[in-house]
Amino acid sequence: MKDHMSDALEGRKLRPESxxxxxxxxxxxxxxxxxxxxxxxxxxVFETAEEGKRFFEIATGQRECDEGEQxxxxxxxxxxxxxxxxxxxxxxWEDADCARVFASGMAAxxxxxxxxxxxxxxxxxxxxxxxxxxxxxxxLLPEMGxxxxxxxxxxxxxxxxxxxxxxAPGKQLGMIFMETPANPTNxxxxxxxxxxxxxxxxxxxxxxxxxxxxTFLGPVWQSPLAHGxxxxxxxxxxxxxxxxxLVAGAIVGxxxxxxxxxxxxxYLGTMATPLTGWLLMRSLETLAIRMExxxxxxxxxxxxxxxxPKVHNVHYLGLLDAGDPGYDIYKRQCTGPGAMISFEVDxxxxxxxxxxxxxxxxxxAVSLGSTESLAEHPGTxxxxxxxxxxxxxxxxxxSLVRLSVGVEHPADLVVDLGHALDAV
Ligand code: PLP
Numbered sequence: 134m135k136d137h138m139s140d141a142l143e144g145r146k147l148r149p150e151s152x153x154x155x156x157x158x159x160x161x162x163x164x165x166x167x168x169x170x171x172x173x174x175x176x177x178v179f180e181t182a183e184e185g186k187r188f189f190e191i192a193t194g195q196r197e198c199d200e201g202e203q204x205x206x207x208x209x210x211x212x213x214x215x216x217x218x219x220x221x222x223x224x225x226w227e228d229a230d231c232a233r234v235f236a237s238g239m240a241a242x243x244x245x246x247x248x249x250x251x252x253x254x255x256x257x258x259x260x261x262x263x264x265x266x267x268x269x270x271x272x273l274l275p276e277m278g279x280x281x282x283x284x285x286x287x288x289x290x291x292x293x294x295x296x297x298x299x300x301a302p303g304k305q306l307g308m309i310f311m312e313t314p315a316n317p318t319n320x321x322x323x324x325x326x327x328x329x330x331x332x333x334x335x336x337x338x339x340x341x342x343x344x345x346x347x348t349f350l351g352p353v354w355q356s357p358l359a360h361g362x363x364x365x366x367x368x369x370x371x372x373x374x375x376x377x378x379l380v381a382g383a384i385v386g387x388x389x390x391x392x393x394x395x396x397x398x399x400y401l402g403t404m405a406t407p408l409t410g411w412l413l414m415r416s417l418e419t420l421a422i423r424m425e426x427x428x429x430x431x432x433x434x435x436x437x438x439x440x441x442p443k444v445h446n447v448h449y450l451g452l453l454d455a456g457d458p459g460y461d462i463y464k465r466q467c468t469g470p471g472a473m474i475s476f477e478v479d480x481x482x483x484x485x486x487x488x489x490x491x492x493x494x495x496x497x498a499v500s501l502g503s504t505e506s507l508a509e510h511p512g513t514x515x516x517x518x519x520x521x522x523x524x525x526x527x528x529x530x531x532s533l534v535r536l537s538v539g540v541e542h543p544a545d546l547v548v549d550l551g552h553a554l555d556a557v
Contacts, residue, residue: 171411172213172214172407173408177205187202188206215414216405223417227359229391234369234382241382242366244403245344245366247401248396248397250274255279255305256274256279256309257297258283259312261312261317266312267518267519280300282296286315290326308341313346317516318527318528318529324362328360328362344386351367355466358385366384369381369382371502372420372424373413373417374502374503377507379412380409381405381409428472429543430543431449434536438474441554445532451470475511478534478554480532482512482531489508494506495549504540506538510533512533
């Protein structure tokens, strides 16, 4: 689907918010339907055998498209109009070459790692990572002969290099994978610095890619590509989907980073379904207004939490001041603080559980980025599989609670949080 805009708008540079309702789709393709239908089909009919042969040659990389030639639809594991239109729309938020959509955020991350890493390489990654990614990186990749080395926020570049040399001596750096802000602590990592490290480790045969999990702030408040990253990956289950009614993931970036991941997706079958693609297109239309509202409310809630006597260590980007660790990165890298807050309550796990058990409007559930506010206990839930020593090193303490702020009325949320804190 290469056509991008109705003729009347061609030549005008529109912002992503203005493009999400129509980009990449023309009503005349579907009986005048204003919205793209759900192309609920497993396979597509070729007009001739010669056409089928041409489509396969392009899809399998045997040849490039000729001038004016479009890659045709073949089979919904390879491509589907709902996924292709969605992928074109996702590129607009980050001015990216291309995107691919997946069955989950984990499917996007796993397919990306498998497409680019090989036995004998080392993956350098930030910590903490979302619990599922942490397990994939620390337990599964090493079983496949891929070494992994973690670095923490505020480590100097020379300390990161020293750790890499000590823990994976002589190994080729294959990729830097960073989650910034980190789930659940909101630790920030410097994308431009990672790009410089990757540049220094480039050999004749390999340029290590920098891949950023942009789930917490993106694509509205942070654009890793603008800071030199090769691709952003997303759990679209979160803000992009935004309604707690689907599971999906994406990679958005350069052809060099994304094309091999797309090819790997074909063989692993980790793509999203047409219905999920369609639902995500619908969600993208309100992405910016949802994130703006959620962020405005989160700022109010963060102020309430910092002033509460039973609350300690509120980790929220909107509270960073000059001199705080992470402040300089925040100013350079992010355009808004987002709506994820984590904080500690009195009395360890017991206090955290009492707080969670007394929430009423805010729901006690994992996941984040949705219209409803959600709270959870990272230490025993999303990050339950992180080893105990790692949890403490990474700041995932027994008292830590994570809150994802939704679109409810801010005053109602403050009352609900206040009641639950009374129970601590
Ligand atoms: N990345 C981050 C930062 C996450 O928080 C999550 C899930 O919570 C994932 C990736 C995995 O996404 P999914 O649950 O869609 O597989």
